[in-house]
Amino acid sequence: MRSYTRYLTLETKKKHEFVNITAEVQEAIWSSGISEGIVLVNTMHITSSVFINDEEKGLKKDFIEWLEKLAPVDGKYNHNLTGENNAYSHLWRTVMGREVTCAITKGKLDFGPWEQIFYGEFDGQRKKRVLIKIIGE
C-alpha cells in the first residue's frame, strides 16, 4: 500500500465562498502515482466544508440562501456568548459536510458526469487548509 499527503491553503476574499478544487485533487492523484485506491479530501477547519455538487452559479447562490434560512447569520446562538460571531458557520458546515471520500480508478477520480469537489467557506477572509490523503496502489 502507498500513501500520499498534500495540504492546500486557501484564503477567500469573501466571508462565504465556494472554491472548485477538483483539478487540485486530480493533480495530487497524479503526483501520488496511485492508480487504484481512495482519496480523502477534508477541510481542517470547523467553519468550512468539502462537498461534491454541481458547478453552477445559481446553485451556489441557492446553497447560501438556503443555509441562511436553516441557520440565520444573525440568529441567537450560545456559542456567540464566548465573543465569537460564527456560530452559524459551524451549523452551515454541518449541513454541507466536512469531507468527501472518492474512488480512484485507473489513476483518475472515478466520478459521474457532473461531480465537482468544492471547498465551502463560511467564515472566510483568513487562511484555511484542506487535506488530501490518498491511499492505494
Next chain:
Amino acid sequence: MRSYTRYLTLETKKKHEFVNITAEVQEAIWSSGISEGIVLVNTMHITSSVFINDEEKGLKKDFIEWLEKLAPVDGKYNHNLTGENNAYSHLWRTVMGREVTCAITKGKLDFGPWEQIFYGEFDGQRKKRVLIKIIGE
C-alpha cells in the same frame, strides 16, 4: 493491498424513492475476496444520495416530508432559472449525503443491528449509477 470496483445501475419508477442496496454491497464484498478493509459506496449523481438508516416504511415517508419542509419542491431557486426544475433535489441530497464508508471485518459489512444502506433518489425516472469501491486484504 487489493481493490475492487463495481457500478450499480438503478432507474426508479418514482421521482423520489429509496432503494435498499445492502445486499448488493455485501455481494460485491464477497466477489472482491477482501476480508479486512473498507468499502466506499457513493452515488455518481448530484441529485441523489447514498446513506445508512433503518428499513422502515414510515421513516421513509418521514424523510420525504421533512426534506420537503427543509427545501420545498416548488420553492424559488436560482438554479431553476437555467431551465432545470431540480434545485430542491440538490439540496435534499446535501442533507442526506453523497456517500458512506463502511468497515469490512471477516469478509462482512461490520454493521450494527439496524444499519441498512440506501440509495435515495430525488430526481428519478432515469438511469443513475452507484459506485462501490473496496480496498483491503
Next chain:
Amino acid sequence: MRSYTRYLTLETKKKHEFVNITAEVQEAIWSSGISEGIVLVNTMHITSSVFINDEEKGLKKDFIEWLEKLAPVDGKYNHNLTGENNAYSHLWRTVMGREVTCAITKGKLDFGPWEQIFYGEFDGQRKKRVLIKIIGE
C-alpha cells in the same frame, strides 16, 4: 496493508448528549501501529452520530436547539406509528452524520487546530457502539 478494528461502548446518562471520543480514536491508532493511512469512525446505530466540530459548551447547546427547530422532538412522524417515539432522532442523526474518515500521518490524527471527534447521542440512556477501523501501513 495492515488493518485494525476496535469497538467502543457508550451509555449516555442523558437522552441527548455529546461525548468527545478524540483521545480514544488516537489511542486506537497508537495500538494499531499504523503510521500512514486512514481511520473510519462510525456509530453502529441509526439514532446517533459521529461528527467533527469544536469542543465548546455553547456550541453543543446550539446544536441541540437547532436540531429541535429542524425536526421537533414532539413533531408528527409516520415512524412513531410503529410504537417508536424516536423518529426525530433518525432525522437529527441525518443532519449530524453517521461517520467521519480521518487521515493518519506520522502515527497521528492529521487534524486542524480545533477538530475534535464527537459521538452525538440522540436517543440515549442505553448501550451503543462506535466502530473504529484503521487501514494503512
